[in-house]
Amino acid sequence: MEIIIDGKKCEAQYGEYLLDIARKNGIHIPTLCHSDALPGQATCRLCIVEVVEGSRRRVVTSCVFPVTREVEVFTNSEKIRRMRKNIIRLLSARAPKNEFIQKLREEYGLLQETRFAVDEKENCILCGLCVRACEEMGIFAISTVNRGIEKKVSTPFDEASDVCIGCGACAFVCPTRAINIMDENGVRHLWNKEFQLVKCQKCGEYFTTREHQEYMKQKFGEDNNYTLCEKCRKKAAGEKMAECYRI
Amino acid sequence: MSKHGNRTILVCCGPGCLSNHSMDVYEELKARISQAKIKAEVKTEVKATGCHGLCEKGPLVRIEPDDIFYTGVKVSDVPEIVEKTLLNHQVVEKLLYHEPSVGRKVISPKQTRFYKKQMKLALRNVGEIDPSSIEDYIHRGGYKALGRVLSELSPDEVITEIEKSGLRGRGGAGFPTGWKWRQCARMQYYPKYVICNGDEGDPGAFMDRCIMEGDPHSVIEGMVIGAYAVGSHEGFIYIRDEYFLAIRNMSHAIEQARDKGFLGKNILGSNFDFDVQIVRGGGAFVCGESTALMASIEGKVGEPRAKYIRSVERGLWGKPTVLNNVETWANVPVIMDRGAEWFSSIGTENSKGTKVFSLVGKVQNTGLIEVPMGMTLREIIFDIGGGIAGGRKFKAVQTGGPSGGCIPESLIDLPVDFDSLNNAGSMMGSGGMIVMDDRTCMVDVARFYLTFLSEESCGKCVPCREGIRRMLEILNEICEGRGQPDDLDTLAELGEMLKEASLCGLGKSAPNPVLTTLRYFKDEYLAHVNEKTCPAGVCKNLTVYYIDESQCKGCGLCQKNCPSHAVEGQRGQPFAIDETKCIKCGSCMDVCRFGAVRIRGRDKSWK
Ligand SMILES: Cc1cc2nc3c(=O)[nH]c(=O)nc-3n(C[C@H](O)[C@H](O)[C@H](O)COP(=O)(O)O)c2cc1C
Numbered sequence: 062m063e064i065i066i067d068g069k070k071c072e073a074q075y076g077e078y079l080l081d082i083a084r085k086n087g088i089h090i091p092t093l094c095h096s097d098a099l100p101g102q103a104t105c106r107l108c109i110v111e112v113v114e115g116s117r118r119r120v121v122t123s124c125v126f127p128v129t130r131e132v133e134v135f136t137n138s139e140k141i142r143r144m145r146k147n148i149i150r151l152l153s154a155r156a157p158k159n160e161f162i163q164k165l166r167e168e169y170g171l172l173q174e175t176r177f178a179v180d181e182k183e184n185c186i187l188c189g190l191c192v193r194a195c196e197e198m199g200i201f202a203i204s205t206v207n208r209g210i211e212k213k214v215s216t217p218f219d220e221a222s223d224v225c226i227g228c229g230a231c232a233f234v235c236p237t238r239a240i241n242i243m244d245e246n247g248v249r250h251l252w253n254k255e256f257q258l259v260k261c262q263k264c265g266e267y268f269t270t271r272e273h274q275e276y277m278k279q280k281f282g283e284d285n286n287y288t289l290c291e292k293c294r295k296k297a298a299g300e301k302m303a304e305c306y307r308i
Numbered sequence: 309m310s311k312h313g314n315r316t317i318l319v320c321c322g323p324g325c326l327s328n329h330s331m332d333v334y335e336e337l338k339a340r341i342s343q344a345k346i347k348a349e350v351k352t353e354v355k356a357t358g359c360h361g362l363c364e365k366g367p368l369v370r371i372e373p374d375d376i377f378y379t380g381v382k383v384s385d386v387p388e389i390v391e392k393t394l395l396n397h398q399v400v401e402k403l404l405y406h407e408p409s410v411g412r413k414v415i416s417p418k419q420t421r422f423y424k425k426q427m428k429l430a431l432r433n434v435g436e437i438d439p440s441s442i443e444d445y446i447h448r449g450g451y452k453a454l455g456r457v458l459s460e461l462s463p464d465e466v467i468t469e470i471e472k473s474g475l476r477g478r479g480g481a482g483f484p485t486g487w488k489w490r491q492c493a494r495m496q497y498y499p500k501y502v503i504c505n506g507d508e509g510d511p512g513a514f515m516d517r518c519i520m521e522g523d524p525h526s527v528i529e530g531m532v533i534g535a536y537a538v539g540s541h542e543g544f545i546y547i548r549d550e551y552f553l554a555i556r557n558m559s560h561a562i563e564q565a566r567d568k569g570f571l572g573k574n575i576l577g578s579n580f581d582f583d584v585q586i587v588r589g590g591g592a593f594v595c596g597e598s599t600a601l602m603a604s605i606e607g608k609v610g611e612p613r614a615k616y617i618r619s620v621e622r623g624l625w626g627k628p629t630v631l632n633n634v635e636t637w638a639n640v641p642v643i644m645d646r647g648a649e650w651f652s653s654i655g656t657e658n659s660k661g662t663k664v665f666s667l668v669g670k671v672q673n674t675g676l677i678e679v680p681m682g683m684t685l686r687e688i689i690f691d692i693g694g695g696i697a698g699g700r701k702f703k704a705v706q707t708g709g710p711s712g713g714c715i716p717e718s719l720i721d722l723p724v725d726f727d728s729l730n731n732a733g734s735m736m737g738s739g740g741m742i743v744m745d746d747r748t749c750m751v752d753v754a755r756f757y758l759t760f761l762s763e764e765s766c767g768k769c770v771p772c773r774e775g776i777r778r779m780l781e782i783l784n785e786i787c788e789g790r791g792q793p794d795d796l797d798t799l800a801e802l803g804e805m806l807k808e809a810s811l812c813g814l815g816k817s818a819p820n821p822v823l824t825t826l827r828y829f830k831d832e833y834l835a836h837v838n839e840k841t842c843p844a845g846v847c848k849n850l851t852v853y854y855i856d857e858s859q860c861k862g863c864g865l866c867q868k869n870c871p872s873h874a875v876e877g878q879r880g881q882p883f884a885i886d887e888t889k890c891i892k893c894g895s896c897m898d899v900c901r902f903g904a905v906r907i908r909g910r911d912k913s914w915k
């Protein structure tokens with residue numbers, strides 16, 4: 062099937078998401094809450110585009126909009142730009158000092174927000190990716206709490222979580238680097254908790270927390286080389302493979 | 309009407325009357341009647357029923373077949389009712405309803421404009437039967453439609469009938485019910501589910517509650533018919549937790565229906581199986597949204613999801629699902645019983661049948677009403693509602709729940725149906741209708757609803773969470789006198805964006821209260837922003853009360869009624885208000901019979 066995005070003909074599979082099709086064709090649509098590994102958040106709404114079908118013109122969220130018919134898409138119409146500007150304005154009122162949001166603001170020619178009361182220390186836009194990442198790890202240490210304008214991400218009762226393993230998946234997926242993670246003198250500070258970092262048995266660099274290492278061993282078995290850092294593990298796997306095939 | 313000359317006393321035990329102790333009246337009536345032994349003469353049955361509608365005048369008691377209707381009945385009135393009415397066929401004058409349109413008391417409900425102009429389909433049994441009695445329901449024709457459907461019609465014929473009736477969903481968007489069922493029936497994977505949405509999160513609304521409490525079988529019968537039509541064998545009734553009476557009556561009705569073979573295996577010998585269970589909802593407003601509701605039934609956090617794939621395809625647990633509102637379900641048996649043609653003869657071109665509203669606010673007769681679609685706002689507010697309370701002036705009516713819109717006096721002759729309300733910038737929603745008088749500040753109204761929505765937004769998507777927060781921030785500033793010239797444009801732009809870019813219906817409709825008041829009451833916003841004045845005298849920071857000396861007759865009523873002792877002066881001479889003591893409650897203005905109490909803006913004078 063073929064759809065038209067901003068005048069360009071694009072090949073599309075039935076059910077394929079609009080954002081993916083646009084990206085494959087080199088068409089840029091801004092996103093914050095989208096992660097290829099954890100798709101489907103659809104909370105930041107930056108990726109809105111206009112879809113035209115006959116006389117019907119509507120605004121959809123491209124990261125979760127499945128293409129099922131031959132439609133025409135406008136990713137940057139005047140209306141979309143105006144609405145996107147307003148979304149960015151809201152984001153920058155929420156997290157005024159955040160570098161990623163400042164970049165978006167500049168891209169859309171917006172000035173620093175002055176009308177609204179702002180909290181300069183805020184960086185989180187509540188996209189929910191960190192919570193998803195933690196859930197995918199099977200840990201469930203953090204969640205969103207409260208509703209509406211009081212919503213935030215935290216550990217239960219804001220205390221040090223007893224299940225958190227300090228893996229840092231949350232910080233890794235965060236699009237605005239809002240999560241405070243700090244590795245210092247062999248100790249990781251995350252979510253009001255301290256974790257002992259462990260060194261890679263090969264290269265000797267700190268690479269993860271003891272809790273994370275134990276968790277992975279328990280989950281996937283001892284023999285998966287969880288004593289090595291990512292880099293050395295890959296290298297070891299490569300060597301093993303080479304040995305097998307005697308390359 | 310009761311059979312064999314028996315007498316039935318219907319005591320309203322709807323939410324309004326219950327809170328005025330109608331249950332005690334019911335118990336007292338039962339006790340007194342058995343004492344008086346009038347049973348020997350005429351068999352008298354006392355029934356605790358669902359809401360009669362005229363909640364303002366409760367507790368309400370109706371006596372049939374005498375066709376007598378009493379209002380404001382207290383336990384202490386019971387002996388007189390028994391003595392006079394039941395034993396001696398006399399009416400108790402003081403308990404009769406005063407009908408304003410004729411200026412005298414009337415005996416029969418049919419003589420009141422409140423009841424006369426209504427048409428009860430969804431509420432056909434509410435207030436007429438004992439909701440705990442399946443026999444009462446059957447006696448009034450209940451489960452007849454189901455019998456016919458199962459023995460004579462194919463699922464496809466049922467759907468065609470519902471399509472032809474033009475029934476549209478009563479829970480929000482007015483989605484064509486037949487079409488929804490048709491989509492679901494087409495799906496070839498199983499199981500399929502049907503759900504009844506009884507979340508009713510709008511504050512002040514009690515339509516669905518009254519149906520579930522007062523006529524639970526109508527919902528069950530509708531659901532069995534719907535399930536048969538789409539090929540589902542399992543249903544859920546989602547009821548908010550606070551509705552304990554609805555939950556109790558519904559649970560009881562489900563058991564009775566099972567006993568009688570209207571639910572369960574091989575219903576009425578048709579080989580069709582279907583059963584329902586109740587799910588108690590946590591009570592957040594957003595849980596009424598279809599995808600959030602399904603998440604909640606699945607045991608997940610009740611938050612909406614993007615629904616480019618409709619629930620009829622992938623709903624509850626990813627299976628084809630039909631979700632309808634309580635009132636929608638309650639309409640189904642009537643349609644199947646009396647036919648699509650009859651149903652579609654009621655209402656307007658694109659909105660068929662009737663709609664239930666909870667009429668509240670500054671009207672004389674608040675309560676639960678049901679009217680044919682297309683009745684004008686004027687008829688609803690002035691004929692049924694009896695006009696504005698306290699003889700004040702009508703200003704606006706808010707329809708559609710917290711995210712509905714405000715409709716001004718210039719549109720009072722608007723026929724109420726799905727499309728005309730949408731065109732006016734408001735919506736039908738589930739049927740809230742709040743009447744406002746001239747002492748209402750429309751900026752403050754917008755602020756009130758946005759405050760509610762800011763607390764009820766699930767907070768998942770940026771436009772809704774951050775947009776409502778910032779719109780509310782601006783409204784707060786405007787009401788406090790710190791509005792800026794650009795604010796109205798900012799509100800309009802944010803509103804436009806929320807409508808299109810929010811994830812679910814809550815965010816998409818949340819700007820309505822702001823956008824409609826901006827559209828119809830722009831002058832009032834401008835007065836707040838530019839003149840720093842609240843024309844209605846509501847926003848305290850922008851209002852100064854004063855007494856016009858030339859009008860003041862020195863009667864002293866204002867002084868007597870001021871809770872803050874801010875009125876100074878002697879009787880017989882013009883009074884004056886001490887601004888430093890005034891708490892701006894407006895009591896003086898309300899009681900002054902000469903219009904001498906005035907308000908003006910903070911800086912400039914205002915007439
Ligand atoms: C925020 C929000 C709250 C809602 N609350 C209710 C509700 O309390 N009851 C209801 O029946 N529908 C509610 N709806 C509408 C439902 O999503 C859904 O459209 C409806 O239940 C479908 O039934 P119908 O077609 O019979 O109207 C709500 C929608 C939104 C966006």
Ligand code: SF4
Pocket residue numbers: 594612764765766767768769770772773810811812813814815816
């Ligand atoms: S529109 Fe509001 S209620 Fe709906 S998903 Fe977004 S934040 Fe939640």
Ligand code: FES
Pocket residue numbers: 091092093094095102103104105106107108109122123124125
């Ligand atoms: S990237 Fe689509 S909503 Fe955030």
